[in-house]
Each structure stands twice: as structure tokens, then as C-alpha cells.
Amino acid sequence: MSMTYSYYKNMQLNNIIFVYQGEVTADLVSSILQMIENKLEGEGEDRKVKKRVFNVMVECLQNVYHHLDALPPTDPNNPVKDKTALLMIGREEKDYYIITGNHILNDRIPELKARLDRINRATKEELKQLYQEVLTGSGFSEKGTAGLGIIDIARKSGQKLGYDFHPVNDRYSFFSLEARVSRIPEK
Amino acid sequence: MRNLVIEPTSKTPKVILNADLGIFEITGRSIPEDAIGFYRKVLDWIEEYSKSPLPETTFKFHLEYFNTSSSKCLLDIFRKLERMHKAGHKVTIRWHYDADDEDMAETGQDYQALLDVPFELVPV
Numbered sequence: 353m354s355m356t357y358s359y360y361k362n363m364q365l366n367n368i369i370f371v372y373q374g375e376v377t378a379d380l381v382s383s384i385l386q387m388i389e390n391k392l393e394g395e396g397e398d399r400k401v402k403k404r405v406f407n408v409m410v411e412c413l414q415n416v417y418h419h420l421d422a423l424p425p426t427d428p429n430n431p432v433k434d435k436t437a438l439l440m441i442g443r444e445e446k447d448y449y450i451i452t453g454n455h456i457l458n459d460r461i462p463e464l465k466a467r468l469d470r471i472n473r474a475t476k477e478e479l480k481q482l483y484q485e486v487l488t489g490s491g492f493s494e495k496g497t498a499g500l501g502i503i504d505i506a507r508k509s510g511q512k513l514g515y516d517f518h519p520v521n522d523r524y525s526f527f528s529l530e531a532r533v534s535r536i537p538e539k
Numbered sequence: 540m541r542n543l544v545i546e547p548t549s550k551t552p553k554v555i556l557n558a559d560l561g562i563f564e565i566t567g568r569s570i571p572e573d574a575i576g577f578y579r580k581v582l583d584w585i586e587e588y589s590k591s592p593l594p595e596t597t598f599k600f601h602l603e604y605f606n607t608s609s610s611k612c613l614l615d616i617f618r619k620l621e622r623m624h625k626a627g628h629k630v631t632i633r634w635h636y637d638a639d640d641e642d643m644a645e646t647g648q649d650y651q652a653l654l655d656v657p658f659e660l661v662p663v
Contacts, residue, residue, distance in 0.1 A: 378572050382550060385570075399639065403604070407642070410570050410606050417572060484649060487614060500607040508642065 370441040376420065376454075381413045388441060398537045405448045405533045408508050411501045412450045412531060413439060420454035423524060438528075446535055447511075453528040461517050461525060467499065468515050468529075471506045479507050505531045543584045551577055552602065556584050558592075564599040565616075574608035578615070585619045592628050596620070601635035601663070602643070614650070621656040631657045638662040 363371065370388060372380075388409060392402045422433035438453035456464070474482060483503045506513055514530035545554040552567035571577045598620060605613065617632060624630040634650070636643035644660065651658040 381572070386549065400641070403640065403642065407604060410604065414570075414572055414606060414608070480649070484653060487610060487649075488653060500610065504607045504610075 367442045367444045368440055369443050370439070372439045373436065375435050376413075376417050376437045376439070378417065381417055384413065384439065385410060397535070400537050401448075401533065401535055404508050405450075408505050408531050408533055409441070409450055411505045411508075412452050412529065415501045415505075415529075416452045416454050419456075421457045421460070421524065423455050443535075447532045448535060449530055449532045451528060451530045453526055455520065455524050456517070456527040458519075458523060458525055461527075464527070465515075465517070467502065468513060471503060472512045474506075476507075476510075479503060483507060502529075509533055540584075540587060543580065545580070554581055556581070556588070558588055561593055561595070561597075563596060564601070566599070566601040568603045569605040569609040569613075571606075571609070574606065574612045578609070578612035582612070582615055582619065585616060589619060589623045589626075589628075592623060592630075595629045595631075596623065597631045597633060599633045599635060603637075610646075614653070617650060617654050617656065617658075621654050624656040631659060633659045633661050635661045635663050 369391065370384070372384065374380075385406070389406055392405060397405075416437050416439070420435060420437055422435040425431045425433055434455075437455075438451070440451040440453075442449045442451070471479065471482070483500065486500045486503060502513070509531045511532045511534070514528075514532075516528045518526040518528070520526055540558055542559065543554060543556040545551070547553040547567045550568065550571045552565050552569045555562050555564045557563075565581070569577075598616075600613070620630050620632055632654075634647040636647060644662070647658075647660045651660065
């Protein structure tokens, strides 16, 4: 039990207002959204900021839900794939930050990394153009709207996305993504 | 044809498609994980309706939030309305948004730029 206080202090120090580690289901995503929305509402955050945080959160959470790579079962007696992830929301003086972490197959890293770098290099105008290209299907070669989520997160955030690929084993890495939303409403 | 009414949930919008009364609206929030599943019925309805539409169709959208998977479905709806317009029918899309919601205004402008159908931005 002695760890409890250090967890608490650590979260406080990092301005974490919400953290979840576990399996990500559609119902769970709904519950988290509802809870954070109530929290933002209750704290009298600026309407525009609140909407942006909510929007970015929806995309981040659904991105994990749709795109995480489940780890193969480790326990032969319990043949369930590991679909766990990490979701974290923090509130600093100037920004809200939303961090997600999930496993990803190493094969998928180069493409995702290239995409994130491209988005981080893009200007506001270029992001808008990229969004329209992917929306109308002339952008990225991949199917459907995959890819649109991250562009939308970058547009709503207005800041560079932070990311990291932490090697886990020869097949998997742990991918983390951080999106920030300014608490200072634009004039 | 049969009217389509879908009641809103915390993740899906209210949909009213009523050709008898000439009401066509999608309002609320649209953030389902499976947007394609949700909008299939709507797209099918519009497809059927477009075969013999009313002399005038004004389609109202007023969304508080929508996710990127819904954005693709919205474009599919707009494309169907665009097709009706190009076939010579009178069609207007009215994109309502809260006057202080710049992001939603900008999204409306994005769609407007992509489409060749009367598309009005309506701050409320």
C-alpha cells in the first residue's frame, strides 16, 4: 500500500486529471468521454477550449480503439489477446494534454512515423489541404478514413504532436501519442 | 415513401427524414465508433428519395460535435444531394452552427469548397 501515496504525488506533480490502463472497449470510450465532459463542464472552462479538448479526446480514444494491435496471449491457459492501452489526460496552466499509449506491430511503424512527421511539418493551410485530400479519398493510399483522425487532432490542437515508439520485443513496440490543446482561447 | 426518424443517443444524432412534411434534418452529436453502420440507413433513404424528390429539398445539419469517421459519411450524404442538384432538382444544404464555434464554421466552409450544390452557412 505504500505505493499509493507516491502514485498520488506523481499524478499531482504531472497535472494528471485522469488515467486509465486496461482494455479499451466502445463502452469504456463512451464512459470516459462522458466523465471528462462533465468534468470540463463543472470547471467552467472556456466553451471553445472545452469543445476542442472534447474533439481531440474523441479522436485520440477512437484512434486507439480502432488501430491498436493486440498482443498475442502469454498465458496458455487464458488464450485471450491483450488489448490493453493507456489513456491519460492532464491539465497544465496553459494546456490540456491527451496522451494515449498502445501496442503496435513493428512493421507498421515506418509508415505511421512518416505520416506523423509529415503532419508535424505541415502548416495550418497544408493540414487543411491534407484533410480535404484524405476526406475525398485522393490522399494517403490506405483505405477508408484511417489517417483522417490524426490530421484532425493536429488541426484542432494547433501544436506539434508528440510521439514515441518504445521497443517491446522483436514484433511489437509501444506507441505513445501526445496532443495538446491550449487553454487560452484565441481572440 | 416511409419516413425515417432516429432518436438521438450520447453518440449519435437525431435524424428526421420526412418527405410528407418536407423535413430533412440531422442534429446533435455524431461520434459513433461505427459511423458507416449508423449512416447506412440514412444514405439508403436519401438514395430512394432522390428517385422522385419533392420540388424543393432543404436539408438542415446542426451538429455540435462529429468525429472523423462521421465526416466521411457526411460527405457521402452531401454527394447524394449534389447529384440531385446536378440532375436538375432544387436542393439546398443548410449548415447550422453555433455562432461562436469557429471550428464548426470552418468545417462547413471546407465542405462548401468541395461541393457543387447550394450550401449555406447559418450561424445561430
